Amino acid sequence: MKIPKHIAIIMDGNGRWAKDRGLPRFEGHREGMERVREVIRQAQRLGVKAITLFAFSTENWDRPRSEIKFLFSSLEKFIDKYLKELQENDIKLQMIGRRDRIDKKVIKRIEEAERSTKENKSFLINVALDYGGRWDIVEGAKKLLANCRSGVISEDDIDEASFSKSLALADIPDPDLLIRTSGEQRISNFLLWNLAYAELYFPEVFWPEFNGSELKKAINAYGQRQRRFGGV
Ligand code: IPE
Ligand code: IPE
Ligand code: MG
Numbered sequence: 123m124k125i126p127k128h129i130a131i132i133m134d135g136n137g138r139w140a141k142d143r144g145l146p147r148f149e150g151h152r153e154g155m156e157r158v159r160e161v162i163r164q165a166q167r168l169g170v171k172a173i174t175l176f177a178f179s180t181e182n183w184d185r186p187r188s189e190i191k192f193l194f195s196s197l198e199k200f201i202d203k204y205l206k207e208l209q210e211n212d213i214k215l216q217m218i219g220r221r222d223r224i225d226k227k228v229i230k231r232i233e234e235a236e237r238s239t240k241e242n243k244s245f246l247i248n249v250a251l252d253y254g255g256r257w258d259i260v261e262g263a264k265k266l267l268a269n270c271r272s273g274v275i276s277e278d279d280i281d282e283a284s285f286s287k288s289l290a291l292a293d294i295p296d297p298d299l300l301i302r303t304s305g306e307q308r309i310s311n312f313l314l315w316n317l318a319y320a321e322l323y324f325p326e327v328f329w330p331e332f333n334g335s336e337l338k339k340a341i342n343a344y345g346q347r348q349r350r351f352g353g354v
Pocket of ligand 3: 134135136
């Protein structure tokens with residue numbers, strides 16, 4: 123079976139999953155967190171090397187305060203609960219996204235987890251938090267501009283390769299596969315640059331239903347695709 127090395131996931135449909143069951147939205151987020159662990163374990167087992175999870179977008183600040191609070195406190199709990207397991211499985215955790223708008227306490231917890239897992243090599247989890255693809259590209263442009271101005275690089279050094287390196291995922295190879303659950307078929311400002319040649323997969327299930335066997339289905343579907351990258 124052809125295995126994607128890097129999978130990007132838009133974990134969508136927590137709210138609708140809860141609504142269908144007559145539950146408050148946060149119950150969907152709670153159940154969704156359980157799938158995160160399951161999907162990571164399955165991905166690592168199948169030989170995937172990296173996973174990038176869209177957990178909170180630059181637009182998700184438009185949600186009710188209480189929901190936002192719940193999402194960030196779930197993330198803190200996730201780190202508390204699974205940091206040991208990440209270490210045992212040699213998994214590196216890092217965050218991509220803006221760090222200036224998230225509660226400092228949450229950022230501190232994330233940075234501790236980043237520090238303590240940074241030497242792990244078997245698997246990489248990128249958590250996209252307060253992340254937007256457009257923000258990422260603008261930040262990259264600013265970095266290049268600053269490097270130009272300070273003379274570290276010249277204008278001629280700006281090309282696709284150096285631009286890529288200035289983005290949040292920098293040296294990590296682009297995702298081979300993008301999965302978005304819940305039946306929605308849009309990118310919602312996720313990795314705009316890096317998804318240029320990703321295979322897209324849109325299962326109908328809501329994120330709280332996306333378990334290890336759903337991931338296997340997605341990888342099987344990926345295995346059937348013919349990637350051409352513009353060639354023949
Ligand atoms: C995804 O589920 C979780 C986040 C965006 C944080 P949603 O909360 O978007 O669930 P729906 O799309 O409203 O069902
Ligand atoms: C995208 O889902 C963001 C995350 C999953 C974190 P949304 O639910 O926010 O996207 P839209 O609003 O349906 O496009
Ligand atoms: Mg949604």
